[in-house]
Amino acid sequence: MKLLAIIFAAVFTNNFILSKFLGICPFLGVSKKTNTAFGMSLAVLFVMLLASIVCYPINCFLEARGMEYLQTLVFILVIAALVQLVELVLKRHLPALYQALGIYLPLITTNCAVLGVVTLNVSEAYGFAESVANAFGAGLGFLVAMLIFSGVREHLEGNDIPDFWKGLPATLVAAAFTACSFLGFAGVAGNLFGM
Amino acid sequence: MSERPSSLGHEFSKGILLENPVLRLALGTCPTLAVSTSLENAIGMGVAATLVLMLSNASISLLRNVIPQRVRIPSYIVIIAAFVTIIQMLIKAYAPALNEALGIYLPLIVVNCIILGRAEAFASKNRVFVSVLDGLGMGIGFTLALCCMAVLREFFGSGELTLKAFGHGTSLTALFGLQEGNLLSAIGLEPVTIFLLAPGGFFVFGLLMALVNRLGREKKGADACENNCSACPMAALCAGKEGEV
Numbered sequence: 001m002k003l004l005a006i007i008f009a010a011v012f013t014n015n016f017i018l019s020k021f022l023g024i025c026p027f028l029g030v031s032k033k034t035n036t037a038f039g040m041s042l043a044v045l046f047v048m049l050l051a052s053i054v055c056y057p058i059n060c061f062l063e064a065r066g067m068e069y070l071q072t073l074v075f076i077l078v079i080a081a082l083v084q085l086v087e088l089v090l091k092r093h094l095p096a097l098y099q100a101l102g103i104y105l106p107l108i109t110t111n112c113a114v115l116g117v118v119t120l121n122v123s124e125a126y127g128f129a130e131s132v133a134n135a136f137g138a139g140l141g142f143l144v145a146m147l148i149f150s151g152v153r154e155h156l157e158g159n160d161i162p163d164f165w166k167g168l169p170a171t172l173v174a175a176a177f178t179a180c181s182f183l184g185f186a187g188v189a190g191n192l193f194g195m
Numbered sequence: 196m197s198e199r200p201s202s203l204g205h206e207f208s209k210g211i212l213l214e215n216p217v218l219r220l221a222l223g224t225c226p227t228l229a230v231s232t233s234l235e236n237a238i239g240m241g242v243a244a245t246l247v248l249m250l251s252n253a254s255i256s257l258l259r260n261v262i263p264q265r266v267r268i269p270s271y272i273v274i275i276a277a278f279v280t281i282i283q284m285l286i287k288a289y290a291p292a293l294n295e296a297l298g299i300y301l302p303l304i305v306v307n308c309i310i311l312g313r314a315e316a317f318a319s320k321n322r323v324f325v326s327v328l329d330g331l332g333m334g335i336g337f338t339l340a341l342c343c344m345a346v347l348r349e350f351f352g353s354g355e356l357t358l359k360a361f362g363h364g365t366s367l368t369a370l371f372g373l374q375e376g377n378l379l380s381a382i383g384l385e386p387v388t389i390f391l392l393a394p395g396g397f398f399v400f401g402l403l404m405a406l407v408n409r410l411g412r413e414k415k416g417a418d419a420c421e422n423n424c425s426a427c428p429m430a431a432l433c434a435g436k437e438g439e440v
Contacts, residue, residue, distance in 0.1 A: 019392075019393045020229070021224075021225050021228040021229040021393065021396065022225055023225070024224040024225045025224065025225070025308065028221070028224070069280055070280070072276050072279055072280050072283070072302040072305055073273065073276040073277060073280060076276050076305050077269070077272070077273065077276075080272060109272075110306050110308060110311060111306070112225050112306040112307075115302070115303060116299060116303060119299045119302050120299055163408075164405050164408035164409040165405045165408075168221055168404055169401045169402070169404040169408065170401070171401070172397050172401030172404065173397070173398060173402075175401075176395070176396075176397035176398035176401065177394070179392075179394040179397055180389075180394045183392060183393070183394065
């Protein structure tokens with residue numbers, strides 16, 4: 001039940017993009033078309049899950065040695081290495097998946113959502129299962145937000161907007177309204193799962 | 196060859212207005228949106244990021260002939276992460292309240308694209324002193340943009356303005372000598388809480404960007420992604436399209 005609550009909260013109430021502002025770069029950069037938004041989100045979900053799984057034992061090791069101060073440094077290195085590794089493995093063994101996700105993978109190292117998930121797992125003192133649930137929820141929330149927003153943007157495309165609002169400013173205002181719709185979920189997780 | 200003073204001044208000042216990392220180049224948007232709910236947090240985040248930017252620019256510039264081309268990005272990330280950890284420990288020790296308020300966004304300075312972007316686009320090609328100046332200018336530009344956002348969001352969202360930095364200072368209500376309520380309620384208006392929530396962040400950011408676009412029209416502003424593409428995480432997909440704001 002607690003795992004479900006964590007997933008629900010990460011997808012809706014504390015959506016990574018729309019309420020925590022993590023992963024804004026891909027949110028604004030790759031959301032123009034639904035296809036690319038979907039591919040990017042899948043890659044992010046995949047790396048988030050892997051990073052959480054790998055970083056959990058590493059963090060246990062660091063904490064046992066009293067070396068918590070190395071967390072940030074080690075996590076970002078682990079993520080960078082993981083992304084490289086995933087790229088290599090996919091290229092060799094799953095070329096079809098590599099075709100689909102390949103171009104997004106290198107972009108993920110500097111995606112703050114991935115480091116954000118890992119850091120959040122540590123700061124909330126989540127156990128292994130909770131960490132994985134959190135990562136899964138965060139990735140799923142990322143996917144949901146990206147898909148909704150790419151739909152919004154496709155509608156925005158042909159509209160007549162004043163020159164200086166064109167591009168990012170108009171996109172950001174659209175994002176504001178998308179974020180509004182997620183405000184409605186506030187408190188739902190608490191009541192639904194009795195937490 | 197020594198740089199002329201005018202070009203030094205340019206390297207320093209370009210980050211503040213012409214190439215403002217947040218409002219013109221749209222870098223570092225995550226922390227900008229996340230911590231701009233109060234002026235105090237904005238200043239704290241701005242100062243922390245500026246320090247990291249100057250230190251990392253300095254060391255990357257010093258090491259620019261030593262770091263092999265192929266592993267430069269991981270090397271930069273390690274250098275940046277080291278400085279972020281140092282700053283984080285200092286803030287934990289001397290401003291614990293700020294550490295609480297910034298939460299996970301403090302370690303996330305590591306993946307702030309402004310810092311990696313400057314390392315790649317500037318510090319890896321220039322001498323130490325100029326790189327530090329560039330870092331300081333960009334840092335101040337980042338801090339100013341954050342403060343603009345924070346002033347708007349905090350004032351309209353809560354009717355209050357904390358004029359604090361690192362736990363010292365006062366607030367605007369105290370300055371005006373109001374005993375109860377806030378500045379907005381003093382003139383018969385209600386604070387609009389949504390400014391403090393996520394949608395308000397997106398909205399104010401869009402508004403400021405539109406304003407900067409409008410004002411920057413006659414100036415020969417930098418093209419949004421100019422020479423930053425190599426470090427920009429979006430480069431593979433944007434191909435110069437997204438930046439043409």
